[in-house]
Amino acid sequence: MGRQENNPDTSDVLVVGGGPAGMFAAAAAVISGAKVTLLEKNERLGRKMSITGGGRGNLTNTASLNDFINNVPGNGRYLFSALSRFSSADCRKFLKELGVPTKEEECGRVFPVNEQAGKVVDALEEYLTVSGVRLIYLVRAAELLLANRRCQGVIAAGRRIFAGKTAVIATGGASYPQTGSTGDGYALARQAGHQVTPRHPGLVPLCLAEQHLCRQLQGLSITNPLLTLTTAEGKTIAIERGDVVFTHFGISGPAALRLSRVVSKQKTAAGVCDLCLLMDVLPEMSEESLADLLLSMASEQPQKAIINIIKQLLPGRLAAICARMLQVSEHQKSGETSKGAWREAARLFKNLPFTITGTRPLAEAMVTAGGVSVRELDPRTMASRLVDGLYFAGEVIDVDAYTGGFNMQIAFSTGWVAGLSAAEKAGFPAATYKQE
Ligand SMILES: Cc1cc2nc3c(=O)[nH]c(=O)nc-3n(C[C@H](O)[C@H](O)[C@H](O)COP(=O)(O)OP(=O)(O)OC[C@H]3O[C@@H](n4cnc5c(N)ncnc54)[C@H](O)[C@@H]3O)c2cc1C
Structure with missing residues (x-):
């Protein structure tokens, strides 16, 4: 096979990818007592995490479990177990113990008190190092090491072998590829026989x-x-x-x-x-009451140019465009405008029509929709149902949420559960970690 025989030492849990999902998988596994190695292809961990929330890091959301799932249009129900096992409250408690207190803002959004996502990554990296996780940078996992439907590690570019009793794939999605999330995990999943649903920007x-x-x-x-x-x-x-x-x-x-x-x-x-x-x-007004309002404004200010009446309701630039769409002269006096024209204006303000040609590309999206199909993963453990000892966590899975801290919490929860489960599989009973 041309593999480099370098007698690799075997980890209990091998984590591929050092984003939020991989870091939390490594943390959970090392807390369970497992020997953990984390491979990251960048020269540092959490590059994408460092830029989240405009650099402030909207880490999670305090929404109730049901509300949380309602904010996950991509396979929200699949996450029920993982979010129950490691909730946003558990996550905040864990971060606080690491010296990262968090605060809640509007709509339940949670940020680090110091508003620096990069410092959260630093704290996690330090925790993993002190806990004994072997962090290996500038290594790109290229293939899974499979034998008899069991995962035994990964082969990195350059054919270097990293053996593991279990492996957690936490390589992220395919958006913002400059951060390292280039979709490598999909090829690894396919190699194991997994279905990967079509990816599209979210x-x-x-x-x-x-x-x-x-x-x-x-x-x-x-x-x-x-x-x-x-x-x-x-x-x-x-x-x-x-x-x-x-x-x-x-x-x-x-x-x-x-x-x-x-x-x-x-x-x-x-x-x-x-x-x-x-x-x-x-949207606060019905079309009828808006038409009545326009008519009364016009009758009270008959000398005013029609554009100036519209500007009392809409921003200037939009008002000018609406006047053009209505095919009226901006300077026409409002008192000289027919009732029918004002009704038409009300209809337009309530239904400004546009044609959508698509979205900006996946590379510019905040999250990747689609990914490793949830049908072949166990929602309680994130384990592959096809290959023993193989786990998936984070955005590489076919789950995606709205903004508000939900995507990061999905990475934390699935990462945590995958790390615990992988450690358990490798012979270390699952440690419990619940917020008191
Ligand atoms: C601009 C922006 C702002 C965002 N803001 C927020 C926010 O405020 N709140 C929120 O909840 N979500 C936010 N998100 C989404 C959130 O960042 C992601 O959902 C989250 O980072 C996914 O975590 P992950 O660990 O699954 O993947 P990633 O964070 O993508 O991490 C994957 C890691 O794996 C590494 N990797 C990939 N392939 C390999 C390989 N073959 N070998 C070794 N390593 C590999 C990558 O280098 C990377 O470090 C934002 C996203 C963007 C792009």
Whole structure:
């Protein structure tokens, strides 16, 4: 086989990937008493984790288990057991013991008190080192070492062998590849016979066909509009509410990001994107009451130019575009505008139409949707159902969540459970770690 025979010493648990999932897998396994080796292809751990939350690190969320799962559109139910076994409260307790106290902000979002994700990585790295985990950098796992449907370690680039009684694959997804998450785990999973569901971007901005409008509106924020995603035939597929920011190619912001996995999934499956977006910029008002309001504003200020009436309700740049869409002169006096035209304006403000051409690419997404199929993994242990001694954790699995700290907690919980289970398999009874 041309393998380099270097008599590797055998770890009980070999962890591949030093992101949040791999670091927590290594921590749980070493707490159980196992001899643990972690392989990381970068020169340091947690590069992606260091940039999360704009560098502040939205580590987890205090949502109840059910609310948490509702924020995981990609296979949320699969995580029930892992999130119960190692919850966000357990995670916060563990981090506090490491000298990383956390604080809660709006919508249950949890950040380190010092607001530095990089320092959390430093604390985890120090903990793993002090606990005796062998951290090996600049090593890329290229193949699994398999024999009789058992995993016995991994083969790194250069054919160096790392033997392990068990292995946890925590190589992350395929977004932000510059951080090291280049999708290597999918090939390892396939080698073991696992199904890997199609990958597509999750939490990524949307691209619109109306490029001229995007250029004019670039940088404009709309507060809390209602977005309705429909098919070309007008069938509603998804509805989201939240702030939106126009960019030179389309829209970003929480509501757009939340819709993105639906758009990218459709585009990945069909090859083309045939979706429309209706933006209700005044969702608090019904169309009828908005029309009445416009009519009363026009009758109270008949000499005012129509554009100035619209600007009382919409941001200036959007008001000008709406006036053009309504095919009225911006300078036309409001008192000279027909009732029908004001009703049409109300309808437009409640249904600003856009055509979606797709999303920004996976490389720019905050999370990868799709991955190692959950059907062939045991949700209680993260163990492969196909190969003995093989475990998966974190974003490499076909799970993905909305923003709010959910994705990182998924990495922590699945990593922890995989690490415990791998150690147990290697002969070390599972240590319990619960928040008191
Ligand atoms: C810009 C940005 C901001 C984000 N902000 C947040 C946030 O605030 N809150 C939140 O919850 N989530 C956030 N996320 C998502 C979150 O960072 C990920 O979901 C999480 O990092 C996944 O953890 P992981 O351990 O599974 O994978 P990763 O963090 O991707 O780590 C995988 C590790 O494996 C290593 N690796 C890969 N292949 C190999 C190989 N063959 N051999 C050895 N090592 C390998 C990589 O170098 C990497 O270090 C953000 C993502 C991005 C891109």
